[in-house]
Amino acid sequence: VSAPPETGLIGDGLTNFQEFRGFVVDGIHVRTDPETKDLFTSWAPSWGIGYAQNLPLSKHLVRGEDEFPGLQEYGDERVINGNRANFGSGGDIPGSNQKALRVRQMAAYLYGQFGFTCTIDWDATCEAWVPPPGFTLYPVTTPNRVRDVRVWPSSHDDLTKTRSDPNNFFLPDCTDFGHLPGASCPYTAAQAANEVRRTFGHEIGHAVNICHRGDGSCSPSDVGVPPSVMSTFAGGPPSSDATAQYDDFDTRQIRFHERTGP
């Protein structure tokens, strides 16, 4: 990001003028509120953006290249505030490019993989799974660094299946995953669907800089902080459950631009 480091740390990377000028969202021109943070994402039918709907942001589900190939509602590289510099007319206009997220519902099954937030740190296809040198395990990031957010709904079907073996080893598959104690196992289809929504919310959370919950990766430490949508598997609670929500610990971390300091 070539922007001044302050841009986006508090706001959403959009100037008041850009918010007044407005954006095209699902074919309709909308103006946005400078008093609220705006997150632009493409849309992943038929799950929408899952529990990312619960992010305390104004969500704008624009048409992306997966839904409307060639007719996406953002510019090159998913810049949502194109023409922001007015080609130099009017002098040095403050602000920087701000990108929308590309949220992808993957058609395939992928073994052991439910979601992934692919950043510019990874290879261009995001398929080689070769982490770059110095890459940290927990890739919290910001929209301008995201190539795409991927969710594999089909992989969640594994949570509903059981494993049996002629040597009398028997274990429902979902116990291989980080579900919470007391969760039903195997999941029902409805519980697995709930996990898909959580995965969308979880990965999009990473894309706006929210860290994992409950595995010690957060700074400051999340030890003792109750579960949220950023936790690992929750066991398929109803959508009103805390694990479908972002709490204060999560929302305090939201950023739209890179960290440049503590």
Next chain:
Amino acid sequence: MTNLPIQRVLLLVSLLSICAVSAATQPTASLRWLTTINKSLTTDTPGEHVLFGPQTALLVGISLQNFEGPSVNGPFANLVNLIRITVEREGRAIDVRTEGSFRDPRGVGPILNARDGVDVNLTVTPTDGSSFPIGVYVITIDLGDVFDSLRWENGERWTGRAKVSEPRRLVIRNPLGVDEQTSFYRNEANYHLGLRDYPRAVAYLEPLVQLRPDDWRSLAALGEAYLSMRRYQDAAVVLERALPGWMRWADRRAVNLVPNNLARSYLALGRDADALQALRAAGLSELQAAERLDQLRGPRR
């Protein structure tokens, strides 16, 4: 093209691309849908997919959501028969047959409430029983009949905004180079793993791990397939190789998968001490590892 007119152009083109079934009564109602092609890679060209090797069938996924507006009634369980698919190769139509299955994991039934969605998986094959050979195809998906069948809850015809049809460009060709060969094996292997067809998955995973011997993800998948085929010794060998990478880089929610499978393999081979050690290597304490082993042994029949 400069950035100057792009938003206006996109606005105009996007509006033109929408077939407003009618905007008279429910101007804010909108259905949105997406096409996916299983086993394909998307390219930098929007709407273009690459499939490696001749295809016996095209696996098309349609996801439809009531994006905005009131509930909609419709024969959603019958969507398979209402979606029209045509395939052309170099401008010549190919007669195809479409079969499919309807997925309703969220229990939509005949009513699509606001924000609800349904999925349809379609298998498209040539009617003459042949396959889709190497070539460039255009597949067009048309949901016009779907939208004609929809009703508001008062029984009147659904009116709102929706994309009615869209073409996708399919390039079917042989993989070029190691990276594409890897993608081909990986896509095919995962497709069969998803179906739990382990022997066919192994047929793709074995050459894949030869091509990418350090790919912990493929090693783990091969271990799963071997384990499911009761090839415990083979499973243990590849899972031992997968474990370090898996523990470091895998999806945090699936992190127990490989250590558990490795321990299962050892237990099946009667190597209980190695099973315990594998779980310890995955970061479990002595007590946690012992408890996990008890879990993995499971109830005796």
